[in-house]
Amino acid sequence: MFRWLKGDPRGAAPGKTDPAHARHQDELFDEEFQRRLEYLAIVSRRLYAGRTRAERRSKKTGSGIEFADHRQYAPGDDFRYLDWNVYQRHGRLLLRLFEEEEDLSVYVLIDCSRSMGIGNPPKLDYAKRIGAALSYIALANLDRVSVLSFDDGMSERLSPTRGKNRIFKIFRFLTPLEAEGQTSLADAMRTFVAQNKRRGVAILISDLYDPEGFEDGINQLRYAKFEPYVLQVFDPAEVRPPLHGDVRILDNETGEARDVTITARVLEKYAAAHGAYRKRIEDFCGEKQVPYVSLETTVPFDEAVLHILRRGMMVA
Amino acid sequence: MELPGLSMAQVLTTPAVAGGAVVVLYLLKLRRRTVTVPFVKLWEQILAEKQTTRLFSQLKRLLSLLVALAIVAGLAFALGDPRYEGATASGRTLVALIDSSASMQATDTESGGRMAAARERVNGLIEGLGPADRLLIAQMDATTTPVSPLSSDPRVLRDALAGVRAEDVAADLGAGLRFALDVLRGQPDPEVVVISDGRIDAPRAIADRITARGVRLSYAVVGEASRNVAITAFSVRRYPLDKSQTEVLVELYNPTDEDEAIELTLLGDGAPLDVQTVTAAAGERTRRFFRNISGADQTLEARISLADGTQDALPVDDRAYARLPERRRARVLAVTPGNLYVSAALLLDEYLDVTEISPAQYAGTDVAGRFDVVVFDSFVPTTPPDAHAIYLYPLVEEGRTEPFAVTGLNPSPFFDRLERHHPLLAFTALRDVNVSESLAIELQEGDRVVAGDDRTPLVVTGSRNGHRMVALTFDLRKSDLPLRVAWPLLLLNSIDYFVAEDAAYVSSYRTGETWHVPVPAGQTSATIVDPDGVERQVPVVEGRAVYAGTRAGFYSVQTGEHEERFAANLGPGEEARIEPVAQLDVEGLIAEEPSVGRAGVRRELWIYLVFFALAILVVEWFTYHRRWTV
Numbered sequence: 018m019f020r021w022l023k024g025d026p027r028g029a030a031p032g033k034t035d036p037a038h039a040r041h042q043d044e045l046f047d048e049e050f051q052r053r054l055e056y057l058a059i060v061s062r063r064l065y066a067g068r069t070r071a072e073r074r075s076k077k078t079g080s081g082i083e084f085a086d087h088r089q090y091a092p093g094d095d096f097r098y099l100d101w102n103v104y105q106r107h108g109r110l111l112l113r114l115f116e117e118e119e120d121l122s123v124y125v126l127i128d129c130s131r132s133m134g135i136g137n138p139p140k141l142d143y144a145k146r147i148g149a150a151l152s153y154i155a156l157a158n159l160d161r162v163s164v165l166s167f168d169d170g171m172s173e174r175l176s177p178t179r180g181k182n183r184i185f186k187i188f189r190f191l192t193p194l195e196a197e198g199q200t201s202l203a204d205a206m207r208t209f210v211a212q213n214k215r216r217g218v219a220i221l222i223s224d225l226y227d228p229e230g231f232e233d234g235i236n237q238l239r240y241a242k243f244e245p246y247v248l249q250v251f252d253p254a255e256v257r258p259p260l261h262g263d264v265r266i267l268d269n270e271t272g273e274a275r276d277v278t279i280t281a282r283v284l285e286k287y288a289a290a291h292g293a294y295r296k297r298i299e300d301f302c303g304e305k306q307v308p309y310v311s312l313e314t315t316v317p318f319d320e321a322v323l324h325i326l327r328r329g330m331m332v333a
Numbered sequence: 334m335e336l337p338g339l340s341m342a343q344v345l346t347t348p349a350v351a352g353g354a355v356v357v358l359y360l361l362k363l364r365r366r367t368v369t370v371p372f373v374k375l376w377e378q379i380l381a382e383k384q385t386t387r388l389f390s391q392l393k394r395l396l397s398l399l400v401a402l403a404i405v406a407g408l409a410f411a412l413g414d415p416r417y418e419g420a421t422a423s424g425r426t427l428v429a430l431i432d433s434s435a436s437m438q439a440t441d442t443e444s445g446g447r448m449a450a451a452r453e454r455v456n457g458l459i460e461g462l463g464p465a466d467r468l469l470i471a472q473m474d475a476t477t478t479p480v481s482p483l484s485s486d487p488r489v490l491r492d493a494l495a496g497v498r499a500e501d502v503a504a505d506l507g508a509g510l511r512f513a514l515d516v517l518r519g520q521p522d523p524e525v526v527v528i529s530d531g532r533i534d535a536p537r538a539i540a541d542r543i544t545a546r547g548v549r550l551s552y553a554v555v556g557e558a559s560r561n562v563a564i565t566a567f568s569v570r571r572y573p574l575d576k577s578q579t580e581v582l583v584e585l586y587n588p589t590d591e592d593e594a595i596e597l598t599l600l601g602d603g604a605p606l607d608v609q610t611v612t613a614a615a616g617e618r619t620r621r622f623f624r625n626i627s628g629a630d631q632t633l634e635a636r637i638s639l640a641d642g643t644q645d646a647l648p649v650d651d652r653a654y655a656r657l658p659e660r661r662r663a664r665v666l667a668v669t670p671g672n673l674y675v676s677a678a679l680l681l682d683e684y685l686d687v688t689e690i691s692p693a694q695y696a697g698t699d700v701a702g703r704f705d706v707v708v709f710d711s712f713v714p715t716t717p718p719d720a721h722a723i724y725l726y727p728l729v730e731e732g733r734t735e736p737f738a739v740t741g742l743n744p745s746p747f748f749d750r751l752e753r754h755h756p757l758l759a760f761t762a763l764r765d766v767n768v769s770e771s772l773a774i775e776l777q778e779g780d781r782v783v784a785g786d787d788r789t790p791l792v793v794t795g796s797r798n799g800h801r802m803v804a805l806t807f808d809l810r811k812s813d814l815p816l817r818v819a820w821p822l823l824l825l826n827s828i829d830y831f832v833a834e835d836a837a838y839v840s841s842y843r844t845g846e847t848w849h850v851p852v853p854a855g856q857t858s859a860t861i862v863d864p865d866g867v868e869r870q871v872p873v874v875e876g877r878a879v880y881a882g883t884r885a886g887f888y889s890v891q892t893g894e895h896e897e898r899f900a901a902n903l904g905p906g907e908e909a910r911i912e913p914v915a916q917l918d919v920e921g922l923i924a925e926e927p928s929v930g931r932a933g934v935r936r937e938l939w940i941y942l943v944f945f946a947l948a949i950l951v952v953e954w955f956t957y958h959r960r961w962t963v
Contacts, residue, residue: 268372274373
């Protein structure tokens with residue numbers, strides 16, 4: 018389906034032509050994956066039929082044609098937007114505000130900390146596929162897509178791009194990403210909002226295993242007027258690890274070690290603690306009206322994406 | 334506490350080494366497997382709950398190590414076989430000789446018989462063993478057989494005791510005491526305990542040895558009643574001149590102090606032949622003959638019972654067994670010019686198939702395989718026949734040497750020298766037989782003179798042409814032998830001698846003796862099946878199976894496909910007298926009551942230590958899997 022695009026010289030990324038990368042890309046974003054992306058793009062149009070491209074309303078008020086609000090006149094304002102009818106009735110000078118129509122910026126933020134390398138398949142691979150799928154849907158809707166990776170800071174960045182044919186550029190960006198470094202969501206998001214002045218949708222794909230807490234990171238996005246979407250990725254073995262007996266558990270990011278004797282009862286307690294952690298995230302996001310989806314890596318990515326779409330994400 | 338198993342140093346070294354190994358293993362166990370997790374903070378919540386019990390947890394781990402070390406120490410200590418102080422000090426050494434003679438089969442005790450009572454007495458000895466006492470149990474019958482080692486383990490001794498049983502033989506106390514003295518040589522505080530009814534022959538030349546070695550002789554008597562009657566002899570023979578009939582001798586014995594009416598039943602081949610009621614006075618041995626018994630072909634059995642219908646105390650001596658000699662038809666060819674004495678004698682045995690021909694008819698007659706015996710009367714063939722032969726007056730021409738070279742005549746010979754035990758002369762009286770003259774013959778190598786005088790042989794036996802022969806060197810008609818009973822007996826004995834009938838006939842063997850049972854030639858081993866059906870492989874020596882039987886009854890001896898039955902009766906001895914003897918007197922040495930040991934507690938502590946270790950192991954396993962100690 019995308020074969021004709023593969024020969025597009027505009028899609029080629031310099032310095033990313035070695036065979037190993039190509040092979041991995043083939044595995045991660047193979048033809049089957051691409052075929053499903055196309056399917057997802059079609060389905061997304063059906064789900065949101067009637068909405069025209071590039072017609073998402075931005076939060077900005079400006080020179081659009083659809084009335085948004087009034088505000089007090091201030092010296093220097095354009096007289097053309099004074100509402101004379103209101104002045105006639107109430108004797109007050111109010112300025113009519115219109116919503117400004119502009120392209121939506123979609124930022125796909127992928128956690129590349131070391132904890133994302135755990136799982137079968139690794140959570141990072143799953144996150145890459147989800148990120149790629151959402152990017153494609155956004156590109157298909159003529160949105161401006163930027164993909165970024167982070168750990169304790171922002172690592173790699175793919176500049177904002179538009180058009181479906183740019184998906185391969187995204188593939189080539191995602192493929193070499195590796196899980197390394199510690200998670201510091203707050204620092205990373207702080208850097209992100211500082212670097213990206215153009216507001217938009219920020220899709221945060223992470224396991225949210227941040228020793229400092231996930232709340233600050235999400236709040237950074239909220240405070241900077243981004244629309245955060247939180248996709249938490251986890252492996253089922255993290256909920257009920259296949260462990261038994263005396264073990265020393267080692268945090269693969271911080272290197273902290275703890276001795277523990279695993280019994281069925283301990284496993285139950287751990288599963289409860291994990292569930293409570295996820296509930297905490299869900300509660301926080303619900304409270305802050307931040308869309309949140311918990312994704313298990315055993316669920317096929319297309320099902321996961323459909324689930325995300327049905328939850329109303331990607332539609333501003 | 335003493336350690337006879339391992340020395341104290343070894344006992345201490347073993348747990349030290351093993352304990353070290355346990356500690357190493359324990360430390361290895363404490364080395365935990367490292368598992369990488371994505372977010373350790375989730376675990377900290379659980380670990381925080383456990384932090385409060387950390388000290389207790391460490392204590393539990395230490396307790397677990399201590400438990401493991403306790404197991405090792407318990408097992409190591411068990412290896413030392415610890416015993417209470419004094420348990421290994423010298424104690425008594427006992428040999429229990431259990432009388433297993435036939436009289437011990439008497440059923441006169443409340444416990445079910447004398448042997449059961451004897452076992453109870455030995456059980457009492459076992460229970461009374463002191464901490465350092467040891468006991469050996471031996472079965473004493475015709476021989477003495479140890480059934481247990483010298484042991485202080487009650488279980489071993491009781492298991493051995495269960496295997497003791499009374500046999501149909503008399504006990505040999507002398508052999509038993511000699512065995513006991515050998516066992517007790519050099520042992521501390523030796524004692525021989527004879528458990529018996531006292532009806533055993535007093536041994537000789539043993540009391541001094543018992544006294545000299547300081548061995549204590551004690552005696553535990555068993556048995557109560559004394560009423561018993563017995564068959565003490567049972568003999569059977571066929572009539573020599575009428576083998577279809579049998580004569581039976583039965584000797585009955587009443588050892589009690591009162592007269593007894595005894596019902597005596599004779600069975601032939603299992604079927605009753607005759608029943609008599611015999612009254613035997615107190616202490617009397619009475620004999621009864623059953624004459625002209627017919628109807629029995631293979632076996633005879635005598636049974637007695639008290640005429641009043643009651644049962645005596647010892648059933649084993651109420652039966653006696655005998656096998657009848659096998660009867661075979663012999664094919665006899667009589668070559669005679671006509672001799673009434675020969676013809677008449679051959680007619681006496683109905684089991685002879687006699688063919689009579691004249692010397693002239695003999696020429697060319699093939700006797701091989703057709704006749705068992707050829708009787709040549711005043712005629713000698715040119716070549717010896719291919720059969721056994723009886724030569725009557727074998728006068729041959731000069732120059733001939735078969736069967737004998739005749740050198741002349743001897744006038745008036747006498748039957749001076751007789752081999753009384755030779756089967757040819759059985760039941761015969763020849764000493765006063767008159768003979769007018771006999772042939773002077775030259776004996777050949779291997780010939781044997783059975784009767785004759787200094788000058789001349791009159792009855793000769795030997796071998797010719799590979800067959801046996803008997804020769805009478807005188808003319809019957811020139812003697813008065815045909816007028817005597819001895820003549821037909823001599824002729825029929827000769828035929829029986831050839832066909833081997835009766836040659837090895839024994840009507841019954843006696844238990845307690847070594848039997849030599851004839852078997853077919855060429856065998857090296859045989860199988861003897863006893864009355865209980867137990868098969869035993871026995872050696873064959875000089876054509877006879879050798880076996881020491883201890884059970885009365887009918888046996889069979891098997892060699893290949895050949896099977897022969899024989900009988901055995903109760904052996905010699907005073908087994909019929911079953912009245913218990915209260916005192917055992919061995920050449921003036923009066924046996925005492927068995928000594929009593931200090932009843933000790935169970936001495937083998939290692940078992941408890943092993944159980945202790947196992948119990949700890951089980952607790953450890955249980956608590957580990959319940960996660961109480963981890």
